[in-house]
Amino acid sequence: GAVVSQHPSRVICKSGTSVKIECRSLDFQATTMFWYRQFPKQSLMLMATSNEGSKATYEQGVEKDKFLINHASLTLSTLTVTSAHPEDSSFYICSADTLAGAGENIQYFGAGTRLSVL
């Protein structure tokens, strides 16, 4: 089946630094990629939707200058958490969307990145 690779799986950084997370679709081209954030014991919250070559669409309440998304190709999207602070510590998950049979879209998920800001 389709594989989405997310890297790194875990990162610890100092407050004020920036962190980049990569999301790659390994064996398919993604029409759309999504970035989610998950707090402990809570749902995955959609942060933004991105399409290759265009600006990401951010959900209400998500700071676009804080969470920079670049979707450089049909197989790669990156999320950069700029000037990270402890409140940005969370589990970030990406997914890549592609057409399955009968015109349906299926999302394939990465394994997630645990960000800890000290």
Next chain:
Amino acid sequence: GNSVTQMEGPVTLSEEAFLTINCTYTATGYPSLFWYVQYPGEGLQLLLKATKADDKGSNKGFEATYRKETTSFHLEKGSVQVSDSAVYFCALSTGGNKLVFGAGTILRVKS
């Protein structure tokens, strides 16, 4: 707005026990409904789905029926195995490709 509510876990069962994880939803329009599973250290995987009322999704022994009258999509399996231990997410989509997830339910199956 759209939302999904699923039962809190963890759910702990013995091997071969019957499993039910409840899921109810609130949505405008006619959503598609999904169950995703996340095994330790892995990404979410689509387990099953249903796109209209009374549809039954099934996969790997798991089943869920889209009940419009009760706005529910409960996940069931007749006989769980230790390998079914994972986190299960109920989700909906109301068009386009955005998903709204429930909080997830941890399932632990003991041998």
